[in-house]
Amino acid sequence: MKPFTYERVATPAQAAAAVLRRPGAKFIAGGTNLLDLMKLQIEVPPHLVDVGRTGLDKIDPTPDGGLRIGALVTNTDLAADRRIRRDYGVLSRALVAGASGQLRNKATTAGNLLQRTRCPYFYDTNQPCNKRQPGTGCAGIGGVSRQLGVIGTSDACIATHPSDMAVAMRVLDAVVETIDAQGRTRAIPIAEFHRLPDNTPHIETSLTADELITGVKLPAPIGGTQMYRKVRDRASYAFALVSVAAIIQKDGTGRVAVGGIAPRPWRIEAAETELPLGAKAVTDRLLADAHPASDNAFKITLVERTLAAVVSKAKAA
Amino acid sequence: MTVNFEVNGIARSLTVDTRTTLLDALREHLQLTGTKKGCDHGQCGACTVIADGRRINACLSLAVMHEGRKVTTIEGLGTPDLLHPVQAAFIRHDGYQCGYCTPGQICSAIAVLQEIRAGIPSHATEDLMARPQATNMEMRERMSGNICRCGAYSNIAQAMAEVAGVKA
Ligand SMILES: Cc1cc2nc3c(=O)[nH]c(=O)nc-3n(C[C@H](O)[C@H](O)[C@H](O)COP(=O)(O)OP(=O)(O)OC[C@H]3O[C@@H](n4cnc5c(N)ncnc54)[C@H](O)[C@@H]3O)c2cc1C
Ligand code: SF4
Ligand code: FES
Ligand code: FES
Numbered sequence: 001m002k003p004f005t006y007e008r009v010a011t012p013a014q015a016a017a018a019v020l021r022r023p024g025a026k027f028i029a030g031g032t033n034l035l036d037l038m039k040l041q042i043e044v045p046p047h048l049v050d051v052g053r054t055g056l057d058k059i060d061p062t063p064d065g066g067l068r069i070g071a072l073v074t075n076t077d078l079a080a081d082r083r084i085r086r087d088y089g090v091l092s093r094a095l096v097a098g099a100s101g102q103l104r105n106k107a108t109t110a111g112n113l114l115q116r117t118r119c120p121y122f123y124d125t126n127q128p129c130n131k132r133q134p135g136t137g138c139a140g141i142g143g144v145s146r147q148l149g150v151i152g153t154s155d156a157c158i159a160t161h162p163s164d165m166a167v168a169m170r171v172l173d174a175v176v177e178t179i180d181a182q183g184r185t186r187a188i189p190i191a192e193f194h195r196l197p198d199n200t201p202h203i204e205t206s207l208t209a210d211e212l213i214t215g216v217k218l219p220a221p222i223g224g225t226q227m228y229r230k231v232r233d234r235a236s237y238a239f240a241l242v243s244v245a246a247i248i249q250k251d252g253t254g255r256v257a258v259g260g261i262a263p264r265p266w267r268i269e270a271a272e273t274e275l276p277l278g279a280k281a282v283t284d285r286l287l288a289d290a291h292p293a294s295d296n297a298f299k300i301t302l303v304e305r306t307l308a309a310v311v312s313k314a315k316a317a
Numbered sequence: 318m319t320v321n322f323e324v325n326g327i328a329r330s331l332t333v334d335t336r337t338t339l340l341d342a343l344r345e346h347l348q349l350t351g352t353k354k355g356c357d358h359g360q361c362g363a364c365t366v367i368a369d370g371r372r373i374n375a376c377l378s379l380a381v382m383h384e385g386r387k388v389t390t391i392e393g394l395g396t397p398d399l400l401h402p403v404q405a406a407f408i409r410h411d412g413y414q415c416g417y418c419t420p421g422q423i424c425s426a427i428a429v430l431q432e433i434r435a436g437i438p439s440h441a442t443e444d445l446m447a448r449p450q451a452t453n454m455e456m457r458e459r460m461s462g463n464i465c466r467c468g469a470y471s472n473i474a475q476a477m478a479e480v481a482g483v484k485a
Contacts (some may be wrong), residue, residue, distance in 0.1 A: 006318060006335040006381050032377045035338070036358050048335075050382055076371070080437040085445040096440045100462025101429065103359055105371040106378065236440060236461035 001038045008050045012179050012214050015051045020181035020210035022047040027212060030106035032099075033115040040125065042116075042132055056214055059083070065220030068177070071110035071213045075099070075165065078109060079265050087221035093228035095167035100237050110213035113166055113176065113193070114205065117159035117263075118239050119148060129158045131201040138201075141293075147241070150292040150299050152262035156206060157201030158293070161194055162239050168228060170265035171245040171257040175217040181210040187217070194264030203296050204263075224249045225314040229306050230259075242302045248314035252276040256307060258286065261299050279308035322383045324349065325393025334381050339373075340364045342380035343390060345386035351420045355464070365421035365428075366390050372428035374462075375483035391420035394427065403427050406476035414467035422463045426477050429459040433481075451481035 005022075010013045019025045025047035028034055050281040056070035059081055067083060078084055079095035099107060121139035128137035140148050140158050149160040169190050176188045193207055194282040207213070224247040233236040243259035254275050257267035266286065274281035283304040290300055322328050323328045324347060327454045332344050340357075343366070346439040353365030357376045364375040375388075395401035403426050405414070413419040432439075441458035442449045449455055456477050457470075465473070471485075478485035 001336040004335055006379070028379075028382075030377075031379060031382065034357055035377050035379065039357065048379075051384060073479070076432075076437060082434075085438065092438060092445055093440075096438055096442070100359075100362065101432065101439075101459050101463045102362060102365055102372050102374045102425065103377075106373050236458055277425055311387070 001035075002041060002044045002046075004038075004046055004048055006048045006050065008053060010053060011183075012054050012056065012212050013183055015054055016179055016183075016210050017180040018027040018211075019047075024203045026047055027051050029108040029111040030036060030074070032103050032106050033111060037116065039058070040123065042123070042125065050235055054241065056155040062217060066218045069109050069216045069218065071215050072108045073111060075104035075107040075109070076101070078165075088168075088218060089226035090171055090228050090247060091168040091218075092166070093226070094164040094230075094245060095241075097228055097230040097240075097243070098164035109216055110112045110167070113169070114218070115163055115211070116204070118145065118162045119159040122159060128280055129199075131159060131204075134200070134202050139271060145295040147239070148293070148296055149263060149300075150261050150296055151169070151266060151287055151290040152196050152213075152264065153291070154199065154201070156199050156265070157197040158200065159197070160262060161204075162258060162260075163265075164228070164230060164240060164243060165259035166190070167243055167245045167257050167265040169216065170267050171247055171255050173219055175219075176213055177215045177217060178207065179210045179214050180212070184193050185214075186211070190216075190265070191267070194303060196257065197263055222247060224254060225317045227310050227313060229310050231302060231306055242299055244303070244307055244310050246305045246307070246310045248275070248311065252315075254314075256286070258303055258307075261287075261290075261303065275311070279304050279311055281309060318381050320381050320384050322380075323387045325389055332379065335379065335381055335382045338376055339366070339368070339378040339380050339383060339388065340375035343375060343388070349390050349392050353417055353420060355421075356417070356452050360464070361418070361421075362425060363418050363421045364467075365424040365463065367424055367428055370431075371426065372425050389424075391423060393426075394423065400450050401427070403430075403476070406479050407473070409477040410472045410479065411420075411469070412476040413465075413469050414472040418463060418465045418467075418469075421461070422465065422473055425460060425463045426473070426480075429456060430477065430481055432459065451478070453478065453485055456481070 026045040050273040057072040230243040240260035248254035271285035353363040407477035475485040
C-alpha cells in the first residue's frame with residue numbers, strides 16, 4: 001500500500017468536508033473493497049476518512065410506508081432485518097447470495113453499491129485498462145471475456161458491476177440519498193446512480209468526490225413473489241455470471257433486473273410488459289441491444305433460462 | 318498512529334503505520350500468530366477473527382479502525398488445557414490436516430453457530446421468515462468463506478454438527 005493519513009469523523013457533514021479538504025481523499029466504510037484495491041495500488045488515496053462512526057447504521061421507517069437504510073448498515077444486518085425479510089425478500093436473498101459471512105459482516109450498504117468491477121484486467125496492473133488508467137486501452141476487449149459484460153458496454157470498457165445487492169435495489173426502485181461538503185442533500189434514483197462507461201469508464205457513478213452516501217430509501221412494499229437467482233461457477237462465495245432479481249405478482253405481471261451482464265444492474269421497464277408471455281419474450285426485449293464477445297455469448301441464453309426458472313417458480317409459489 | 322483496543326480481554330495500545338492491517342497488528346505487533354495469513358485479499362478466511370462479536374477477515378481491516386473495540390482471536394477462545402467446545406470437537410473429528418486454515422475455521426464455526434441462533438438468514442435458508450436451523454446445508458453454506466486446501470470440509474462439518482447437537 002502507498003502511505004496515507006487517516007482520520008475518523010463523527011458526523012456525515014464532517015466526513016464530506018474532510019474529503020473535500022484533501023484532494024484524492026476517500027471515505028472508508030467496511031474497507032473490504034477499498035483496502036483490497038489499495039494493496040494492489042489500484043486505489044492510491046493519500047488520505048482516508050473513516051465514516052464508520054457517523055451513526056448511519058439504522059433502518060428507519062419513512063412516512064410513505066417504506067424504509068430508509070443507513071449507509072453503514074452492514075450487509076448481514078440488512079439481510080437479517082425482519083422488515084426486509086418480510087417485505088423486500090429479493091433484497092435479503094441478493095445480500096446472502098454475495099461474498100462470505102465474514103465479508104458481509106463488514107460490507108456496508110454504501111460500500112456495496114460503490115464496489116468496483118471484478119474485470120480480471122482491471123486487477124492486473126500489467127494490462128491496459130481505461131477504467132484503472134484512463135486512455136491506456138482495454139485488455140478486456142478481445143481478451144478473456146467470460147466474466148465481462150454483454151450490454152451497456154462501450155468501445156472503451158466492457159466490464160460489469162459486480163454487486164448482487166444493487167440488482168435487488170434496482171428492481172425495488174431504491175433511491176440513494178447523499179450529502180456534500182456544503183451540506184447539500186440529493187436523492188438519486190438507483191437507475192441514474194451507476195453510469196454507463198461511454199468514453200469515461202473511470203467515472204462510475206453520478207456522485208461528486210465529496211458526496212457521501214447517507215442512506216438508501218426503499219419505497220413502500222409492493223408484495224409479489226420476490227426472488228433472486230444467482231448463477232456462478234461454484235455454489236457459494238463467487239461472483240455472478242448472471243443473476244436475476246424478480247418480483248412477480250399473482251396476475252403474472254412483474255419486474256425483472258439482471259446482474260452480471262452490464263456496467264449496472266440491467267433493467268428495462270418496457271421489457272417487463274412481456275412477462276405474461278414468458279422468459280424468452282422478456283429476454284429478447286431486455287437484451288435486444290446486446291453485443292457479446294465469443295467468450296460471454298452464453299450469458300444471453302443463461303439470462304433467458306434463469307429467468308424462465310424464476311418465472312416458473314413464481315407460478316408454483 | 319496509536320490504536321487502543323482490547324484483544325482477547327487484554328487492553329492493548331500500539332503505535333502502528335496507518336497501513337497496518339488488523340491481521341498484521343495481531344501477528345507482527347502482538348505476536349498472536351494463531352491467526353493466519355493466506356491470501357491477504359479476503360478470499361480464503363485463514364485470517365478470520367471475531368471483532369465486536371462478529372467474524373471478519375482481519376486482512377481487509379485496518380488496525381486503526383478498531384480503536385476502542387474488541388477483538389477475539391483463536392488464542393482467546395481456549396487453551397490446550399481448557400479448550401473451547403468447538404476446538405475440542407475439531408480434534409475429536411479430525412477437522413484439519415496441515416492445520417493452517419484451522420484457526421480461521423474455528424473462529425468462523427463459533428460465529429456461524431451464533432449467527433444461526435440469532436436468526437440471521439443464509440443463501441441456504443429456504444423460508445426467510447422461519448428460524449434457520451443448524452442443518453448440514455446451512456452450516457456448509459455459511460462456512461464457504463473458509464477455504465481448506467487439505468479438504469477437511471466433511472470432518473469440519475461433523476465437528477460443527479456435534480457442537481450444534483444435530484446429525485452431520
Ligand atoms: C473475496 C470477495 C468476494 C466477494 N463476493 C461478492 C459477491 O459475490 N457479491 C457482491 O455483491 N459482492 C461481493 N464482494 C464485494 C463486497 O460486497 C464489497 O467489498 C463490499 O460490499 C464493500 O463494502 P465496504 O463497506 O467494505 O466498502 P469499502 O471498501 O469501505 O468502500 C468501497 C468504496 O465505497 C466508498 N464508500 C464507502 N462508504 C461510502 C459512503 N457512505 N459514501 C460514499 N462513498 C462511500 C469508498 O470510498 C470506496 O470507494 C466480495 C468481496 C470479496 C473480497
Ligand atoms: S473491460 Fe473495463 S475494466 Fe476491464 S480492462 Fe477493459 S477498461 Fe479495464
Ligand atoms: S488472509 Fe484474509 S481472507 Fe485470506
Ligand atoms: S487443514 Fe490444511 S488448509 Fe485446512
